[in-house]
Amino acid sequence: MAEKRWYSRYPVSLSGGLAKSHFMIKVELLDLSIEGARIRTDTDRLKVGDKVKLSIHTKPPIKVEGEVRWCRKTPRGIEAGIHFTNMDFKYRQHLQSLISQIALSSTPDAYFR
Numbered sequence: 001m002a003e004k005r006w007y008s009r010y011p012v013s014l015s016g017g018l019a020k021s022h023f024m025i026k027v028e029l030l031d032l033s034i035e036g037a038r039i040r041t042d043t044d045r046l047k048v049g050d051k052v053k054l055s056i057h058t059k060p061p062i063k064v065e066g067e068v069r070w071c072r073k074t075p076r077g078i079e080a081g082i083h084f085t086n087m088d089f090k091y092r093q094h095l096q097s098l099i100s101q102i103a104l105s106s107t108p109d110a111y112f113r
Contacts, residue, residue: 007033010102018082019053020046029056034092034099036066036083046071046080054082058098062091 014029018039027039037054046052046068056062065086072079087095 007035008103009033009038010099010106012102015057017055017057018046019055020050027054030079032056032095032099032102034084034095036069036081038079038081040074040077040079042077044073044078046078051085052082054084056095058094060094062095062098063088064091064095 009031010033012029012032014032016027016029016039018025018027018041023045025041025043025045027041030038030040032038037056039054048068048071050068052066052068054064054066056064064084066082066084069081069083071081
């Protein structure tokens, strides 16, 4: 199966909050790209197609609107893929900077020699 993503994903361990309708849940971000994230939570209240608001707990926080693309139960909780659908320019700039830092820190030292 061909990869459908346009942007590279990077493994992360960040906390966040996800709002859907009338509830807010704590989430752990497992990987991140400029267009989406994989999250883990302990609630099964997320469904494919849900419109959500995600807050990534960085300094300053990154806030983005998204849509749940997939959900699956794992031994460690419920994982879901969030596709980012709307993000203010200032948050996009901060996310791009964060991803650049992550990409540089994961580049092997031999690459810079």
